[in-house]
Amino acid sequence: MEDDIQSRLDSIAPLIVEGSPHAVALGFRIDKLAPGLAMMSAPYDESLVGDPDTGTLHGGVITALLDHVCGMAAFGGLGARDTPATLDLRIDYMRPARAGQDIHAEAECLKSHGLVAFVRATAHDGDRADPVAMAQAAFMITKASKAAQERALKAMRGEHPL
Amino acid sequence: MSRALLETLMDAPYVARFGVRLEVKGTELTGVLPFDNDLVGNPLIPALHGGAVGAFLEIVASGSLLLSQPMEKLPRPIDVAIDYLRPARAQDVYARAIVARSGRRVANVRAEAWQGRTDAPVATLHGHFLITPETSDTPAG
Numbered sequence: 671m672e673d674d675i676q677s678r679l680d681s682i683a684p685l686i687v688e689g690s691p692h693a694v695a696l697g698f699r700i701d702k703l704a705p706g707l708a709m710m711s712a713p714y715d716e717s718l719v720g721d722p723d724t725g726t727l728h729g730g731v732i733t734a735l736l737d738h739v740c741g742m743a744a745f746g747g748l749g750a751r752d753t754p755a756t757l758d759l760r761i762d763y764m765r766p767a768r769a770g771q772d773i774h775a776e777a778e779c780l781k782s783h784g785l786v787a788f789v790r791a792t793a794h795d796g797d798r799a800d801p802v803a804m805a806q807a808a809f810m811i812t813k814a815s816k817a818a819q820e821r822a823l824k825a826m827r828g829e830h831p832l
Numbered sequence: 833m834s835r836a837l838l839e840t841l842m843d844a845p846y847v848a849r850f851g852v853r854l855e856v857k858g859t860e861l862t863g864v865l866p867f868d869n870d871l872v873g874n875p876l877i878p879a880l881h882g883g884a885v886g887a888f889l890e891i892v893a894s895g896s897l898l899l900s901q902p903m904e905k906l907p908r909p910i911d912v913a914i915d916y917l918r919p920a921r922a923q924d925v926y927a928r929a930i931v932a933r934s935g936r937r938v939a940n941v942r943a944e945a946w947q948g949r950t951d952a953p954v955a956t957l958h959g960h961f962l963i964t965p966e967t968s969d970t971p972a973g
Contacts, residue, residue: 759914762911
């Protein structure tokens with residue numbers, strides 16, 4: 671069961687990053703994926719700076735990274751079949767990220783049942799013990815996300831063009 | 833109003849890259865996030881990335897704070913809670929914010945984003961921001 675989920679994660683999950691134009695635009699990378707656990711990073715990029723005086727990355731990069739990494743953890747936590755949609759995302763911004771540093775985020779699916787998953791995540795810029803931001807989120811498999819997933823699977827089997 | 837700081841907010845490379853605009857009419861500010869393929873999170877629906885919509889709401893909240901009173905520095909988010917109400921489609925997004933309370937150090941802001949109809953919001957944000965209002969003994973800027 672766990673092995674099944676892991677093999678689906680290994681085959682589908684990279685597409686969720688490479689197939690997501692916003693994740694590609696922000697340069698997101700997957701560092702580790704396991705059922706209910708996801709680690710991703712966003713490389714420092716001068717074109718994504720929020721405060722030119724300090725060179726700090728814009729909060730939006732951290733918001734998107736936390737949303738994405740939480741979604742990946744929820745996806746695995748829900749069995750890696752349907753991509754869930756974010757219901758809500760709550761973020762505490764502990765401190766500004768240091769200029770020039772990549773952002774690393776890790777998310778853990780605390781609980782999932784049926785269609786809903788609860789996730790917690792941390793983002794840091796080098797030291798896990800000194801987080802930049804922390805997030806808590808809830809995800810749900812919705813009709814729209816289920817329909818999208820079915821279209822993707824059909825397209826993969828060559829039955830239906832995307 | 834802190835017009836110079838509004839410009840600083842909008843000149844940030846990230847904000848300029850994703851084409852965010854703030855339209856100010858009197859004391860009312862409307863944010864516009866023009867559709868761009870780089871904002872798409874899930875191309876299968878297709879839906880805009882939740883992070884992009886969240887970041888846009890944060891920018892509109894900061895802009896509204898700068899419009900509400902003179903400040904010395906850009907507002908800094910302390911925490912935000914974003915609710916996603918429906919998928920944000922591959923179209924422009926608009927947003928407005930309400931400053932619920934603005935004290936001497938902290939402000940409480942609510943913002944709402946919509947696409948086709950204002951009565952069908954795609955996402956809402958509720959956040960606290962650290963602010964630095966201009967005081968009477970600081971020179972006006």
